[in-house]
Amino acid sequence: MRFILPIALALPFLLSAAQAATPSYSSTAPVAYMVDLSSGRVLFERDSNKRMPPASMAKMMTAHVAFKLIREGKLKLDQSFTVRPETWRKWHSQGSTMFLSANEQVSVENLLHGIVTLSGNDACVVLAEGISGSEEAFTDLMNAEAKRLGMTNSHFGNSNGWPDEGRTYVTARDLGVLARASVEETPDLYRQFYTTRSFTWGKTMGGSDISQANRNPILGRIDGADGLKTGHTEEAGYGFTGSAVQNGRRIVMVVAGLTSFNGRIEESVRFMDWGFKSWRSRPLARKGAVLGQAQVQGGWARQVDLVAPRDLVATIPASANGPVKGRIVYNGPVKAPIAQGQAIATLLVDAGDGETQSLPLVAKEEVSEAGFFGRLWIGFLSLFG
Secondary structure, rough: EEEEEOOOOOOOEEOOOOOOOOOOOOOOOOOOEEEEEEEEEEEEOOOOOOOOOOOHHHHHHHHHHHHHHHHHHHHHHHOOOOOOHHHHHHHHHOOOOOOOOOOOOOHHHHOOOOOOHOOOOHHHHHHHHHHHOHHHHHHHHHHHHHHHHHOOEOOOOOOOOOOOOOOOOOOHHHHHHHHHHHHHOOOOHHHHHHHOOOOEEEEEEOOOOEEEEEOOOOOOOOOEEEEHHHHEOOOOOOEEEEEEEEEOEEEEEEEEOOOOHHHHHHHHHHHHHHHHEEEEEEEOOOOOOOOEEEEEEEEEOOOOEEEEEEEEEEEEEEOOOOOOOEEEEOOOEEEOOOOOEEEEEEEEEEEEOOEEOOOEEOOOOOOOOOOOHHHHHHHHHHOOO
């Protein structure tokens, strides 16, 4: 049975909503997607589930897999890999390059700068071979991670996004999922590598150092911009997955299929600026706040408190005024056993523009399953209300 608990009277911030129009946006990108991570609300999407070649945006997954291995202690930043001559011959002048040299020893840390900042195709393959023995074996890690994250419309056939007859494809929505994972699961590594403005590696024919700037079009143009990755091939056009945070509110955006380098800069800046200026956050509840109760079946307790698993906010149009309204929905009674922190209900919020946002609520405490005599005792108590 689906239980619905209106909570407008219980919580002062959930009363009535002044209606406001959903902000509109006209994107120049054939594919576009934007999500506010603070609430999970999708602010804009156009063909966000269309499969497309990612170009160098695929390198986000190569970096993410490495970040995850470092976090797990399976890979070290000061660990070094050797540039195989065969790898150098194939990639030293194939698209974007870190300007690695054959037989050069390069640390994981420098390879990651070569991938994230310089978009080096050579750096991706050297890292992949160093981690897994071959690029093909490394793509197994990439695809396993994509599956874990729920990137249901993505597949990786190589480590750098180079055209491979369609074996490598993503969607804008899946790129948003990947960006969120890098930001939230490995925040220190995300900041360390994605915020780097330029990196120096390699030598010119004359022996001078080679410095290259980060291609991220919103770094230095949008306050709080700190990631992620551009991409470009003839097949894919110009694309960008970006993220920025302002006043604790983080937005992830994706644009793809643009026709020029400058067009990517202009659209990325305009899109992200719209996301921050046309929308705002409305705090709803602090982490741990009790928002209601759910009925329990077969447990030692007859109900369990529903609490906010994190600070909960709604993303609302900037023009919306007044409080918002909402209700708690769950399928119940919820059968025991119930783990502490288990998601068992949803807070549905009307932000004032007629769109509903869904936010998770979790059990405040564990409710163990009652045995035979326990169920008899609970049944006896129910006779007296």
